[in-house]
Amino acid sequence: MEETPQQETITPWDRVQLARHPQRPHTLDYIAALCEDFVELHGDRRFGDDPAIVGGMATFAGQTVMVIGHQKGNDTRENMRRNFGMPHPEGYRKAQRLMRHAEKFGMPVICFIDTPAADPTKGSEERGQANAIAESIMLMTTLRVPSIAVVIGEGGSGGALAISVADRILMQENSIYSVAPPEAAASILWRDAAKAPEAAKALKLTAADLYELRIIDEVIPEPPGGAHTDRLTAITTVGERLRAHLTDLQQRDLDTLLRERYQKYRSIGQFQEQQMDFFARR
Secondary structure, eight states: OOOOHHHHTOOHHHHHHHHTOTTSOOHHHHHHHHOEEEEEOOOOSSSOOOTTEEEEEEEETTEEEEEEEEOOOSSHHHHHHTGGGOOOHHHHHHHHHHHHHHHHTTOOEEEEEEESOSOOSHHHHHTTHHHHHHHHHHHHHHOSSOEEEEEEEEEEHHHHHTTTOOSEEEEETTOEEESSOHHHHHHHHHSOGGGHHHHHHHHTOBHHHHHHTTSSSEEEOOOTTOGGGSHHHHHHHHHHHHHHHHHHHTTSOHHHHHHHHHHHHHHTTOOOOOOOOHHHHO
16 A cells, blocks of 8 residues: 555554544444444343443345444543443453354354453453453354454454454554554553553554555555544445455355465464575674
């Protein structure tokens, strides 16, 4: 993806701020604009319902799909209720339940990614947070329906990975996708959270970086200034690319789909070591 001179002035830390902008469209905004007949489903059938993850059946591009996504709030009160988009284990178990329902009835799965991380509190750990994330990842690797994940804001750590192991991963231009938030990485590497801008650059967390590394499949352009400046255009553009990728995936039989998904994730992280003559270096 070629960048314009204007884009070149935007640093990775700038992208982080744009990805976190409180007025960016959230999952329910995309569902409301792109889908019809949305029926939200609640609960994990074990503990309770987690508002940080929303999901249910809807009509998209003329067919029934299962949509699942992280949901942040539009104000402080709603952010508190939705835990700032950081799911508890029951949220991931709800997502798994919906994915299995989609598989049973042959519905494609569309996931919207927007979380700083999974909830790290003692209660979540006691209820099996790590296990819930691992089970979700495992389920998505063998899901026998097409799946697409779109990073629409923050894609932080295992909290994002749990519902993004899809056949296609798309990212909006100013979204981020990383093993850890920049502040956490800076605290670990330099013992100084103030070095978050340096960590953001080192982490290669921007859409352009991840496309170059072949971790994601497409960068979706945003309106100038970010998705929050023209929400309708941003949402419409995402919908167009979702429709195109879904049409392409549905042309494959299930065995081909699973084989390509396996190869996609096995190839991530491949590298080559350069052979050098020891004496030639001296």
